[in-house]
Structure formats: structure tokens, C-alpha cells
Amino acid sequence: MKIIDTHAHVNTKEFDHDLDDTILRAKVNDVTDIIVIGMDEYHNQRALEIANQYEHLYATIGLHPGYVDEGTTEHIEPLLKHPKVVAIGECGLDLYWQQDNIELQKKVFIEQIELSIKYQLPLVIHTRNSFNEAYDCLKPYAGKVKGVFHCFSSHLNDAKKAIDLGFMIGIDGPITYKNAQDIKEIAQHIDLKHILVETDSPYLSPIPHRGKRNEPANTKEVVKKIAEIKGLSIDEVASITYENAKRLFHIGGNTK
Numbered sequence: 001m002k003i004i005d006t007h008a009h010v011n012t013k014e015f016d017h018d019l020d021d022t023i024l025r026a027k028v029n030d031v032t033d034i035i036v037i038g039m040d041e042y043h044n045q046r047a048l049e050i051a052n053q054y055e056h057l058y059a060t061i062g063l064h065p066g067y068v069d070e071g072t073t074e075h076i077e078p079l080l081k082h083p084k085v086v087a088i089g090e091c092g093l094d095l096y097w098q099q100d101n102i103e104l105q106k107k108v109f110i111e112q113i114e115l116s117i118k119y120q121l122p123l124v125i126h127t128r129n130s131f132n133e134a135y136d137c138l139k140p141y142a143g144k145v146k147g148v149f150h151c152f153s154s155h156l157n158d159a160k161k162a163i164d165l166g167f168m169i170g171i172d173g174p175i176t177y178k179n180a181q182d183i184k185e186i187a188q189h190i191d192l193k194h195i196l197v198e199t200d201s202p203y204l205s206p207i208p209h210r211g212k213r214n215e216p217a218n219t220k221e222v223v224k225k226i227a228e229i230k231g232l233s234i235d236e237v238a239s240i241t242y243e244n245a246k247r248l249f250h251i252g253g254n255t256k
Ligand SMILES: [Zn+2]
Pocket: 007, 009, 037, 090, 200
């Protein structure tokens, strides 16, 4: 079985002391591939360093909406030619943590949408309390953009709108939580071909690891839960979501 964690921040300080062991534990749990997600200049550089170091690890480069007051997108473009860069992000809008800089968040998001078109790279999108606003930024580029709404946290109808726009739905640990009805409903009604599995490590640990640092090995818990909801085997969910990631991120050979 091969599982890909399509969203892990193993480039944060939480993993500085045991990165080798973390990647080993992932492999033991069939998580063979990991996409390391950049957020700002420091974490982008660190994502590239790590992707260089390990064979089945890849990097994304971007400016997260939580960092727009401290950095710009200027450093992003020169990094995009690196062969292990598979996407732009994470980028997007966050109206949960901050609302007063929404215009700056939008400007920075649109800059990254345009880079994704220029370099033919998918977008890894973060939204929190901001699905409609992010959707409105993307709409004018319909047909030219693709990617994933990572850690999807809106309703089934919004998931359908995202898919119609050419995006995948990223599902993480919260699907294992008791009160996470929306994401369970999405997993049930959305065809598996539109779903990616991810951890968002070190955040959002699935049950039974809730409260502890999350890590890529736990992607398996997300796969198990989707299999249970959809009445499919774990193997089937692992292999289809792996193929989805290969198709979107152009990894593992001739999937372009
Ligand atoms: Zn993230």
C-alpha cells in the first residue's frame, strides 16, 4: 500500500529534532510520499532543503495569508524552477485569525494565482471562514487554475463549487472527530477521484492521537476513516487518493 500525505509542515521547528524518525515512522505506516508545505520565506527554503534531502518528499512554495503582514511574494518566483517544487502555496485567505488586512490578503493571493498560471503549477489553498471570498478571487481565472482546497472546512455545496472550478478537496484529521459532520458528509457524497488525504502536521491530529503533535504517519487514520464512511477498502482509498495526487502534482513520472 502507498499513501501520500499531501500537506505536511515537517519544515517547522516541531520536527527539527526527529525528522529522520518522523519520515521512517511514516514509511512504516505506508505513507511513502510527503508534500512539504511552505508558508513564508524561511519555511519555503526549509521545505526545499528537506525535499532535496529525501527521495519521495516534495515541496510547495508560497505565502500563507497569516504571513502577509511580514513578507511579500517577491522571493517566490526564483524558487519555482527547482525540480522538486510541485505547487504554489499554501496561499489563500483567512478571516478567522484576521479580518482588517483582507485587501492585502486578496492582493497576495491573486499574485500567487497568477504565478500558478504562469508556471503551470497547481495551487494549495488555505481558507478559513473565507470560502466565498477565495472563490471570488479564483472565479475570473476559471479554466486556467487548478489545485486543492486543503483542509476543507466548508459545506458540501461549497465542495461541489470548488470541484466545478477544477479543484480537489483535501481531507485531514478532523474527519475522525465526533462533531465534524460537514466533512463526513463531503467524504460520503463526493467521488473519491476529487479527494486528497493530508495531515496538516504538526496540527490537527486525528483520533486516537488528538492532542499530540500530528505527523505524516497519521495520514493512515484519515484513509481508514474515509474507507469506513464510503464502504470501501483501505487499499482502494489509499491507491485512488495516491493517483489523484500524482495527477495533480505531476509526481512519480509520466502523469502530465
Ligand atoms: Zn497547512
